[in-house]
Amino acid sequence: VSKGGDTRAAILGEATRLASRIGLDGLTIGSLATQTQLSKSGLFAHFRSKESLQLHVLEHATARFMDAVVVPTLAAPRGEPRLRELFERWLTWSSEAFPGGCLFISASIEFDDRPGTVRDYLMRNQRDWVDMIVQVVRSAVAEGHLRGDTDPDQFAQDLYGVILACHHANRLLRDPAAHTRARRAFEVLLAAVTAH
């Protein structure tokens, strides 16, 4: 990796952490310049516009999500072990990846009714992730670990709810039992579709 590439990655890392705290929409070239003590003109030369900066941040966060969640999940054995890996990796990601909570969760809320390239990116990104959950559930059915009548789309929405409720209870309510309850909810969801 070139020095320029390192610098760019470091700036994007800083921008992503900042966005997790102040919101992706609050992330501007100006607020990033203040945070990094780099010149606005230098950052502008890199990123061109606020929207382009936001898209670069989402791409950066997606690459980190791939490394932290998607790749290890696909490395786990197919079926129930892979579903368990997906859940644990996702739960850890949603609470630990960024100082201000999961950027995808906050950006989804911020941009859900703002048409544009940022929302388009988020929709694709989130649909891809839901599709991956569905696929992991399907393969667990195919392996004979889950019941044949399991509804993978229902499971994916329910699992998303477990993560979102934990994020809410953990971050706003500062509830120390949030994670324990999330793991219990996952076990109940899984038990309900486990083949006997």
Place this chain on the structure above:
Amino acid sequence: VSKGGDTRAAILGEATRLASRIGLDGLTIGSLATQTQLSKSGLFAHFRSKESLQLHVLEHATARFMDAVVVPTLAAPRGEPRLRELFERWLTWSSEAFPGGCLFISASIEFDDRPGTVRDYLMRNQRDWVDMIVQVVRSAVAEGHLRGDTDPDQFAQDLYGVILACHHANRLLRDPAAHTRARRAFEVLLAAVTAH
């Protein structure tokens, strides 16, 4: 109600709808002036500061939530009927109360790591709501409708997840099956703790 009171309520209604679309943090006296075509100085005389405006908007939304969800829930017969009323009213609220999605959900995400009076208000408001869910579950146990070993805090977090996942699937992913799945998830949660 005085004419002044009507005007104030109308302005707060407009401010609340605006906040649901652009985020509570994006709501300023300036953006509200543009939206309502009222003078900034007049609005400033009413609300004094951005933070005070945000608190008034949350109080206004809370009063609406009381009317739309809390009061009808408490009017339903204790036990399972009340729990069903709570869920249906909340589900409807979360998708229909505001044009830009549920203000409490978006504001919780925006303010979860911004110390101050707005976050304090949201924490109290959300803890009160979770306490109410817990209380309704407890009364359903007392009525003999739910099992004696039901964990009301677990149920409350799980139910919050059903609402949040529906909100995400509905608003960002525009998934037409989101509500059907939310109702199915509620029935599964309920069935798991129903006394036989």
